[in-house]
Amino acid sequence: MKKAFFYEELEDKKVRCNTCPRRCVVRDSETGFCGVRKNLRGKLNLLTYGLPVTTSLDPVEKKPFYHFAPGTNVYSIATMGCNLRCKFCQNYPISYGWSKIEGNNVSPEQIVKNALDTGSQGIAYTYTEPTVFLEYCLDTAEKTDEQTYNLFVSNGYMTKEVAEKIGEKIDGINVDLKGGKNLYRDICEVYDESPIYDALKVLKREGVFIEITMLLIPDFNDSDKEITERVEWVKQNLGKDTPLHFSRFTPRHKMRNIPPTPVETLERAIDIADQKGMEYVYCGNIPGHQREHTYCPDCGKNVIKRNGMSVVERNLNSYGGCDNCGYEINIGGKKYIDMES
Ligand code: SF4
Structure with a gap:
């Protein structure tokens, strides 16, 4: 505690x-x-301080982070609890479907040691909502040295003061922008989603590397209008070089009656984002899709080739530019990877 x-x-x-x-x-x-x-x-x-309920070693791409230290492994932790009540939650038993707090006693120092022992280059606070176990995240991040990065995978529902604090020690964040007002209200029990957008602006200002995920749920948040609105907001406020992941919904928890997102829907969303000028747009949860790779926005060369969650080829120069035309690719956490290899 x-x-x-x-x-x-x-x-x-x-x-x-x-x-x-x-x-x-x-x-x-x-x-x-x-x-x-x-x-x-x-x-x-x-109450959950020092009580991780789950830990695992993942490729950073699985979070998903496609532009932060690509090809590295990250030690992922979560404690119980969440500040949303998403009916499609994939981690429902540990986010809010529990009656008693569980977890193993692990100090921040030990988390860092475990991360290093597993050969990971960073720590991700994920699976449930890290904002809710903020003190454990920040104390752990405080114990890491310059060789180890810290990432949040978050719903973004945090106060501005927390977003500012996160900026001091957290290197990157992937925020799931879930949809419009109705979706937040009816599916997630959030009655005003504007603080999420405010927090993102603060995080951007504080220099946190940002990637955005949009889970597309058939007939809930997949209309052209809704996708366009969210894409335009991201472009205007976070920049056209913000990596954007359109992710496939699969039936789960209280939304088992909703079918998986058709691939055509994801491709329609990708087309919209492409037309709006977003530079790095991905198709998530569809292994083998051509939009799992990173293409140079200038010359079109495949600069980071992936096979599912694995980086199999990197065609970047030592500065992180396209090795064909030199266009600077938006890569975060370069110091954690060997740019010469
Ligand atoms: S305001 Fe505090 S106590 Fe209430 S849900 Fe958010 S993190 Fe939990």
Whole structure:
């Protein structure tokens, strides 16, 4: 257990958590919406601190990060709890479908050691929502040295002050922009999604490397209009060089009656993003698709060739430019990879 970083004390031993935009007011002995932040005698505590419920070693591409230290392995951790209630959640048993907090006792120092022992170049805070276990993430990131990167895989539903704090130590973030107002309200129990966009602007300003994922759910968020609106926002506010992943939905949890996203839908979304001038647009969860590779926006050369989650060929110069025409490819975390190889 650890005292929370972002909260204020109110009257009658109540507290207001300022970690995510729900800004829960929590009474003594109660927990906030996420179930893992508890008020104990007027102080807010993170119950899941040091209690990872799952860890694994993954290619960074699996997160997905296609432009941050491509080809490296990342040690991934999660604790229980989430600040959303997505009906399609693939990690439902650990995000919000639990009755008791579980996890193994592992200190931030030990997480870093485990990451290094497994040969990974970084640590990813993922699977559930890292904003909700923020203190554990940041204390762990604090223990890493210059050789190890730190990544968030997030729903982006965090306060601006948290986004600023993340910028101090987290190198990259992949934010899942789930859809329009109705989807957030009806499927995720988020009644105002604007803080997600505000947080993204702060993260960009703070120099955090950003990739965006859009999971396309048939008939929920896959209309041309909705896709266009989100793509335009990303281009305008984060830049045309922001890697953009359109990801296939597969039936799960409370949305098992919805069919998987047709490949044609993903390709329609890719066409829209291409036409809007986005430079790096990917097709997710369709292994072998031609849009799993990175193409130079200038000359069209395949500069990072992938086979599923593996990088099999890199055609970049030592500065991260296309080795055919020299166009600078937006690559984050270059210092973690050998650009000469
Ligand atoms: S992190 Fe949890 S307790 Fe804090 S505001 Fe968000 S849902 Fe509420």
